[in-house]
Amino acid sequence: xxxxxxxLLTALQDDATQAYAALAKxxxxxxxxAHERVRKLRERGVIRRTTIDVDPAAVDRGxxxxxxxxxxxxxxxxxxxxxxxxxxxxxxxxxxxGPASLLVKIRTxxxxxxxxxLRRLFDIDGVTGTQTIVVLESFFERPLSLVAPEASR
Numbered sequence: 001x002x003x004x005x006x007x008l009l010t011a012l013q014d015d016a017t018q019a020y021a022a023l024a025k026x027x028x029x030x031x032x033x034a035h036e037r038v039r040k041l042r043e044r045g046v047i048r049r050t051t052i053d054v055d056p057a058a059v060d061r062g063x064x065x066x067x068x069x070x071x072x073x074x075x076x077x078x079x080x081x082x083x084x085x086x087x088x089x090x091x092x093x094x095x096x097x098g099p100a101s102l103l104v105k106i107r108t109x110x111x112x113x114x115x116x117x118l119r120r121l122f123d124i125d126g127v128t129g130t131q132t133i134v135v136l137e138s139f140f141e142r143p144l145s146l147v148a149p150e151a152s153r
Contacts, residue, residue, distance in 0.1 A: 001046070004029065006146040008037055009046070013143035016050045061089075061107040063114050064138065068100035069121060070129040075101040083124045089117045100131065 007027040011018070024034035041047045056062055069075065076095045084093045084104065092105040104121070108114045114134070121127060 005037060005041060005046075008034065009041065010143075010146050012038070012047070012050075013146075056107050060109045063108045063111060064135040065106045065108075065114055066133045066135070067104050067106060067118065067121065068096075068131040069102040069104065069124075069127050070099070070131075071101040071126040072128050073126040075126055080124060080126070087117060087120050089113070 004027055008023065011023055011026050020031045020035045020038075023038075024031045027034065029037070038047070056064070080102070081093075084090050084102075089106050089108050090104050091107055092103075094103045095101065096103045106114065106117055108117060111134075114132075118130060118132065121130060
């Protein structure tokens with residue numbers, strides 16, 4: 001991946017709906033060259049999907065929590081994956097090292113709704129406890145930084 005690919009990805013993260021002509025102009029390529037590079041980035045799996053950024057509060061999902069799940073067994077198997085994906089309020093799930101086995105990001109409408117989701121997490125085989133951090137306010141959330149690794153040192 002070169003600096004042009006990084007520039008394309010940064011521009012697409014900012015606005016994935018822009019026309020290839022505008023995208024190309026912003027990175028100094030022809031429309032055809034920009035289109036071809038984006039196609040190759042998709043084929044290589046660098047671009048996993050194209051989506052939109054929805055304001056959670058505007059769709060009644062204003063409660064954000066991060067939950068660490070403690071367990072009495074390894075939680076990195078397919079049954080845990082399936083159990084977590086069956087809970088629509090779980091936006092992300094990560095196997096972690098440290099005081100817990102999993103870290104999940106949850107968005108709900110109310111604290112009571114969050115409590116109901118926590119009960120569902122306790123129903124997952126192997127889960128023995130949780131630690132929940134409720135976010136009061138988010139300073140920012142940003143897309144992945146694509147600055148070349150050597151440039152960030």
